[in-house]
Amino acid sequence: MSEKKVNSKFILLAVLLLVLGGVFWVYASFSLFGPKDLGVEYTHEDYLSALEKTGIQIEYEGMTGEQLEEYKKNAEKKSIHDYNFEFSEYERKEFTLTAAESTALLNEIAPGFWWFDNLQVKVSPDGTMEGSSTADIKRLKTDLYSDIAGDVPIPLPDSLNIYSKGQISVTNNQLSGDPKTFYLGAIPLSDKYMEEESVNTMEEYFPRIYTVIPGLEITSLTSNSNGEFVFDGVVPQKVSVTEK
Template identity: 85%
Template sequence: MYVAGDTISDKKGNMKFVILAVGLVVLGSIFWVYGSFSLFGPKDLGVRYTHEDYVSALEKTGMQIEFEGMTGEELEEYKQNAEKKSINDYNFEFSDYQEKQFTLTAEESTALLNEIAPGFWWFDNLQVKVLPDGTMEGSSTADIGRLKTDLYSDVAGDVPIPLPDTLNIYSKGKISVTDNKLSGDPESFYLGAVPLSEKYLEEDSVNTMEEYFPRIYTVVPGLEINSLSSNSEGEFVFDGVIPQKVSVTKK
């Protein structure tokens, strides 16, 4: 038999338990949202590449890379444990520019983007693919800290919200490049597990993206992308002028 005092005490105890449980759920949700920005890995698009895909991509582009005197297998071995570096700490010499036309599979494209300059590239675990309707998908972990210092120092202070140093991003939409100018029709864009509001996918925001995104590829002087698109085979199609030799030395 319970007395009135015991009933009130039980209710208070139950209420504390409920408040604690709700608090844990809220904290867990906050951790999930923020943690998904970088801790849980980017979205897996199912693209798997091999070393042979990278070799094939290099052969199609014709590019030869030399880093601090290292080439070939020596450079590949060095890359396995290469630390991230700022492009501002190195001299880059690009030469022997040639006009090239080639197609790359999703595996070759993903291999090339991940392996050609891992010490300087601003995106890790990157995957790209072309869907049957020509829509392109991209997923990676972006090094926001280095992007801000290497490419966007002039506008980094304009970002209205604080961003973590690394950020998982996923995008889907129609994208092409003509005469080095990017054109995009984004369908969706995710920061971690959080979708970007549709208002940021409207024309004004897309125009801003088209203005600043090309800095990532025009960092190579003299690079001319006449066209970059996709074909019905799910391949990326390139036509342009690219350097055949790249030499990197420390300043």
């Protein structure tokens, strides 16, 4: 084989490897490389502080406190349909949560059936909110969106890193958003999907994530100039969970 043919063969092989590597990197960025780090770190004390502010007390299969915290470390993820939930003692609450407290609450309050891992949230000085997490797409489709899962025009991985930034608020359980940036893995969502029609779709379907709690009333959820999330609404004070 001539030297010219050998060189051409290696060039084609190198191009093929680069293409395959690029495809792997794009796909892997959806979930394998981890979500974007917003620099928000929390401690167990942040979680306890958030629970105290919200007033929520959780019992899982009779476990509370440190016993429950120890159990959560190795809790198997399941569908919400595998559990019975009992919410009671609703109270009107007004409180603020720091980025660390909010992040702690979202990660620790229900790891066994929550759909987002390694979640971070924060508020920028201009009031813009940022969120980053690995979304469990497979369970979201079965738990909350089974009625529309078949309408998605492209196949999605079972898990997906997502990042969003924009103006977001909730009034009387209705979400209002003005997204500026939205990433699926390392891929920015096209501007055509950030226009009014798509935003209206988000505002219609995203509330299912929090209205899954019966009787929860978010009168308002906004932010303040201190970079805190500001909540006003009715919250169940006791939550009892048992496996079916």
